[in-house]
Amino acid sequence: AAILSPILVGSITDRFFSAQKVLAVLMFAGAALMYFAAQQTTFAGFFPLLLAYSLTYMPTIALTNSIAFANVPDVERDFPRIRVMGTIGWIASGLACGFLPQILGYADISPTNIPLLITAGSSALLGVFAFFLPDTPP
Numbered sequence: 001a002a003i004l005s006p007i008l009v010g011s012i013t014d015r016f017f018s019a020q021k022v023l024a025v026l027m028f029a030g031a032a033l034m035y036f037a038a039q040q041t042t043f044a045g046f047f048p049l050l051l052a053y054s055l056t057y058m059p060t061i062a063l064t065n066s067i068a069f070a071n072v073p074d075v076e077r078d079f080p081r082i083r084v085m086g087t088i089g090w091i092a093s094g095l096a097c098g099f100l101p102q103i104l105g106y107a108d109i110s111p112t113n114i115p116l117l118i119t120a121g122s123s124a125l126l127g128v129f130a131f132f133l134p135d136t137p138p
Contacts, residue, residue, distance in 0.1 A: 036049055
């Protein structure tokens, strides 16, 4: 998934579609897949959905890079800062999911499906956000 899907989706997007629209579609598809994965009670039902989610998620990294390169005025100066903020966001979301429920007095959510549902909701929100990104034509 990490090797093939970005190449396939990227080459199709570069020729036929606006990057932000493809990003939105992939985020919405990923949200649906992760929601259904969260409902599974067997590995046989869970694994194919998780694999399909990976196929929709991995191209989004290249698409967001493409959108940034096309719209950031000074790529050499600003892009590294953007990527660092993305890394900080990943760390913050992991800490929030891991520690925030316990700080608020809730039980540990890690053995539940709540992190998967948070992922589904986040993907859906990012899908909406993608429609408001600057137009990045093929």
